[in-house]
Amino acid sequence: MRRVELLAPAGDLLKLKIALHYGADAVYLGGTEYSLRARASNFTLQDIEKGVRFAHRSGRKVYVAVNAFFHPEDAKGLPGYLKKLEAIGVDALIVASSGAASLVGQHTSLPFHISTQQSTTNSEAVRFWEGRGAGRTILARELTMDELERLRKATDAELEVFIHGGMCASYSGRCTLSNHMTHRDANRGGCAHSCRWDYDLYAMNDKLDIETPFSLGSKDLCAVREVPRLIGMGIDALKIEGRMKSIHYIATVVNVYRRLIDAVLQDDPIDFAALEEEIAKAENRPTGQGFLKGSPSHTEQLYNLRSEPVNKVFLGIVKAYDEKREEAVIDVRNRFSAGDTLEILTPAGPSAPFRVESLFDEEGYPLQTARHPRERIRLKTPRKVEPYDLLRRV
Amino acid sequence: MELFVKTSADHLSDLLEKEVDGIIVGVEGFSVRMKENVAPSALAMLAAKTKRADKRLWLNLNAFIHETALDALEVFLGQIAELPIDGVLFADFAIMRLAEKKGLVSRLVYHAETSPTFAEDVRFFERAGVQAVVLGRELTIKSMETIAAKTEIPLVFVGHGRLNMFHSRRRLLSNYFAITESDDEKGMPEDSFTLREESRNEHYPVYEDIHGTHIFRDSPTQSFTVWERLEKILSFFIVDGLFYDERRLREIVDDCIAVQKGARGGDIAKKYPDHDEGFFFRETFAKEEEEKKR
Numbered sequence: 001m002r003r004v005e006l007l008a009p010a011g012d013l014l015k016l017k018i019a020l021h022y023g024a025d026a027v028y029l030g031g032t033e034y035s036l037r038a039r040a041s042n043f044t045l046q047d048i049e050k051g052v053r054f055a056h057r058s059g060r061k062v063y064v065a066v067n068a069f070f071h072p073e074d075a076k077g078l079p080g081y082l083k084k085l086e087a088i089g090v091d092a093l094i095v096a097s098s099g100a101a102s103l104v105g106q107h108t109s110l111p112f113h114i115s116t117q118q119s120t121t122n123s124e125a126v127r128f129w130e131g132r133g134a135g136r137t138i139l140a141r142e143l144t145m146d147e148l149e150r151l152r153k154a155t156d157a158e159l160e161v162f163i164h165g166g167m168c169a170s171y172s173g174r175c176t177l178s179n180h181m182t183h184r185d186a187n188r189g190g191c192a193h194s195c196r197w198d199y200d201l202y203a204m205n206d207k208l209d210i211e212t213p214f215s216l217g218s219k220d221l222c223a224v225r226e227v228p229r230l231i232g233m234g235i236d237a238l239k240i241e242g243r244m245k246s247i248h249y250i251a252t253v254v255n256v257y258r259r260l261i262d263a264v265l266q267d268d269p270i271d272f273a274a275l276e277e278e279i280a281k282a283e284n285r286p287t288g289q290g291f292l293k294g295s296p297s298h299t300e301q302l303y304n305l306r307s308e309p310v311n312k313v314f315l316g317i318v319k320a321y322d323e324k325r326e327e328a329v330i331d332v333r334n335r336f337s338a339g340d341t342l343e344i345l346t347p348a349g350p351s352a353p354f355r356v357e358s359l360f361d362e363e364g365y366p367l368q369t370a371r372h373p374r375e376r377i378r379l380k381t382p383r384k385v386e387p388y389d390l391l392r393r394v
Numbered sequence: 395m396e397l398f399v400k401t402s403a404d405h406l407s408d409l410l411e412k413e414v415d416g417i418i419v420g421v422e423g424f425s426v427r428m429k430e431n432v433a434p435s436a437l438a439m440l441a442a443k444t445k446r447a448d449k450r451l452w453l454n455l456n457a458f459i460h461e462t463a464l465d466a467l468e469v470f471l472g473q474i475a476e477l478p479i480d481g482v483l484f485a486d487f488a489i490m491r492l493a494e495k496k497g498l499v500s501r502l503v504y505h506a507e508t509s510p511t512f513a514e515d516v517r518f519f520e521r522a523g524v525q526a527v528v529l530g531r532e533l534t535i536k537s538m539e540t541i542a543a544k545t546e547i548p549l550v551f552v553g554h555g556r557l558n559m560f561h562s563r564r565r566l567l568s569n570y571f572a573i574t575e576s577d578d579e580k581g582m583p584e585d586s587f588t589l590r591e592e593s594r595n596e597h598y599p600v601y602e603d604i605h606g607t608h609i610f611r612d613s614p615t616q617s618f619t620v621w622e623r624l625e626k627i628l629s630f631f632i633v634d635g636l637f638y639d640e641r642r643l644r645e646i647v648d649d650c651i652a653v654q655k656g657a658r659g660g661d662i663a664k665k666y667p668d669h670d671e672g673f674f675f676r677e678t679f680a681k682e683e684e685e686k687k688r
Binding site for chain 2 (some may be wrong): 068069070071072073074075097098099100101102103118119120121122123124125127128129131140142143147150151154169170171173174175176177179180181183184185187188189190194195197198199200201202203204205207208210211212214215216218291295296297298300301303
């Protein structure tokens with residue numbers, strides 16, 4: 001079986017570390033300029049350098065998205081930026097436009113991946129880009145499992161497939177709803193997600209008398225049950241979407257897919273329902289299988305969209321562990337108290353629930369409640385924990 | 395600047411009598427958002443008819459090509475290599491790859507609608523040897539001029555018609571009628587639906603076909619007010635006939651010819667109060683902070 005890469009989003013340096021801690025083989029991120037997720041907390045060059053150093057220490061990779069559709073005023077300085085990324089040692093660039101692909105080739109010797117913004121749907125297009133130097137093509141999210149399998153058989157080129165996260169309702173890179181409706185350019189990082197708004201449907205100029213608003217938006221993708229077949233057919237990289245998602249989400253989703261991929265590769269039994277249940281702990285939107293199971297029906301669409309509260313609360317991040325005292329130092333994110341029942345999410349999965357017996361501040365004084373976000377507290381844990389493990393309420 | 399019109403075979407005869415330079419038609423299986431897609435078997439006759447009128451014929455092969463359609467595409471490109479087809483608009487790079495194999499690259503015209511958007515995009519196609527490049531629809535006139543100043547290849551723009559702003563492979567109308575168990579769509583012509591977002595008094599035409607769901611701008615675009623500037627940078631100007639009936643399309647073409655011959659674009663534009671200038675003077679923003687600065 002081909003080695004498959006689990007690729008996770010990194011919205012900032014902490015999320016990069018969390019994604020790698022929970023088992024990503026590679027992360028992708030965007031710089032403060034030239035990237036498509038302008039509102040994600042993007043990386044400065046200095047942070048990219050730190051992230052690359054951190055990832056390379058454990059043999060993992062960092063890809064940088066340079067995937068906007070540049071307008072003349074945006075492209076100034078792009079060659080210099082690309083050279084700086086090469087000097088930093090990033091492993092590949094993700095590009096969406098033919099011009100950006102050309103500039104990468106002209107100014108660096110870095111590999112580049114063709115972004116899903118190109119909406120590549122067939123093996124001849126993959127070969128086209130391979131012939132122009134692309135190291136990998138990230139396929140369109142509109143492909144069914146059967147189409148992916150046919151495409152895989154038709155080419156040996158490196159292929160990447162989305163397995164989890166939000167999806168464009170439109171073919172990616174071809175939508176200008178946001179441009180028209182809000183002046184925010186969907187293809188330069190300004191997408192207003194107009195596809196997630198409610199619309200009224202009119203026929204022959206009369207509003208149809210239907211209570212449910214019309215929606216273009218789709219459920220998020222969750223391909224837990226398709227991963228074994230994707231690995232079996234030889235897809236090279238499985239990608240999780242979500243540079244703007246929370247630490248808790250990144251940790252939970254990466255952890256689930258890491259454990260799933262390892263189980264597939266080791267031919268271990270897989271409890272899909274348990275993995276889906278675990279993802280639901282951090283997911284606040286309904287999920288479906290997108291196009292993977294064929295043309296999506298109404299059950300894959302979002303109508304009357306509302307966010308669901310996640311059923312686990314992320315309480316803090318482990319910063320250190322004192323083996324002598326069997327205490328974890330926690331960077332608090334949400335309030336919890338002595339007597340609460342918690343669990344720890346580790347790379348091996350969630351721990352058994354445990355009751356908080358006692359809490360201490362950094363000086364060792366007892367606390368009844370950890371109240372303040374970012375305060376450091378000490379907490380006795382039932383087993384040894386590692387930095388970047390997460391504390392959650394059960 | 396030559397004048398091309400996206401139209402149907404039905405409207406062809408009328409347009410061939412006019413001073414248009416070329417006609418663009420769709421082809422069954424490979425085209426979307428066209429008034430009509432002709433059968434591949436009808437192309438030889440159509441090409442001959444166009445040649446007799448001393449006009450050029452372009453095909454708009456702008457559909458996404460899925461893996462199962464590749465064999466048919468290769469056969470079709472082999473077929474048109476033998477025909478006097480002057481141009482092939484394409485968006486999917488499978489077409490460029492197969493055109494390279496069949497010696498068709500010099501007939502290609504890149505037309506992905508949202509790109510190219512800067513000079514280096516255009517140069518990519520210049521180096522590849524394609525015939526021309528259609529500029530991204532969301533560019534300002536100033537950006538178009540900047541690109542033109544830095545590139546050599548003939549540039550094209552779809553400057554008149556109702557621009558597409560969304561194409562999903564999903565069957566969004568069918569899905570909606572299924573979830574709401576509505577019969578409202580029964581008997582309705584496919585082009586009768588529009589969408590309206592509650593805070594905007596705009597109606598966006600929407601329809602569904604075998605390629606998915608398509609949504610268009612509320613107002614069609616006209617370019618008469620910027621005609622002189624476009625003439626300095628474009629080699630080809632395209633009128634998209636999709637939402638116009640035969641009479642209206644004829645009027646538009648007549649007005650384009652009139653302005654080509656020196657009529658004042660500003661005066662002609664007054665005949666189009668329901669049209670706007672698209673993105674010519676409407677800057678879009680990559681980031682919220684840029685928008686706030688304005």
